[in-house]
Amino acid sequence: MRYICQVCGYVYDEAKENVSFEQLPDDWKCPLCKASKDAFAPEAAQNQAQPVSVNLESADMKKLTPGQLSAVCSNLARGCEKQYMAKEADLFKELADYFETITPKVSDKTVDDVARILQEDIDNYPNVRAVSDQNNDRGAARICVWGEKVTRMLASLVNRYLNEGEAMLADTEIWVCTVCGFVYIGDAPPELCPVCKVPPFKFEKIEGRA
Ligand SMILES: [Zn+2]
Ligand SMILES: [Zn+2]
Numbered sequence: 001m002r003y004i005c006q007v008c009g010y011v012y013d014e015a016k017e018n019v020s021f022e023q024l025p026d027d028w029k030c031p032l033c034k035a036s037k038d039a040f041a042p043e044a045a046q047n048q049a050q051p052v053s054v055n056l057e058s059a060d061m062k063k064l065t066p067g068q069l070s071a072v073c074s075n076l077a078r079g080c081e082k083q084y085m086a087k088e089a090d091l092f093k094e095l096a097d098y099f100e101t102i103t104p105k106v107s108d109k110t111v112d113d114v115a116r117i118l119q120e121d122i123d124n125y126p127n128v129r130a131v132s133d134q135n136n137d138r139g140a141a142r143i144c145v146w147g148e149k150v151t152r153m154l155a156s157l158v159n160r161y162l163n164e165g166e167a168m169l170a171d172t173e174i175w176v177c178t179v180c181g182f183v184y185i186g187d188a189p190p191e192l193c194p195v196c197k198v199p200p201f202k203f204e205k206i207e208g209r210a
Helices: 066-082 086-101 111-135 138-169
Strands: 001-006 011-013 041-042 173-177 183-186 203-205
Touching: 066 086, 111 138, 138 183
Parallel strands: none
Antiparallel strands: 001 011, 001 041, 173 183, 173 203
């Protein structure tokens, strides 16, 4: 049986290893991206999206909250930046900031809440993918692929944090891939981004954590 890392695509092939996946210790990590064991899925179980019929006309698909709009605009700003469209990038940034100011503040979420929300998102991705397939929307399908990767990446980090606590961050650095958003914890950035394969200079060190 082959087990695939849902974050970076690393394959754990039991036929080539001495240890079955099941027998790997609980703190075993993906050799490429350091995702925990729970980020792996057996090969056969992948792509088992249950097609669900979703009514595109239902209103909640179109109604975004100010917080969501802020996130969308800040992503668009980043996209424009990458295409050297400085003016457009600034305008999207301005919009993102505006929506952020009108976003109602919520009380602090606990790490457990965040883990739960991320898991809900992961569970919903098959539905979203099914809708983009039904509508032959290749752009949306691509976004789903990346969105799901990023969500799994975050979920894997949050779950690691829930298991290891602050020890996970002690005496080490946090790096973010500026191309795909992959978060890497280690003394130096990886040789290649395990997700999007860009070289280490594309990684930014996150400074000033409290
Ligand atoms: Zn991995
Ligand atoms: Zn990357």
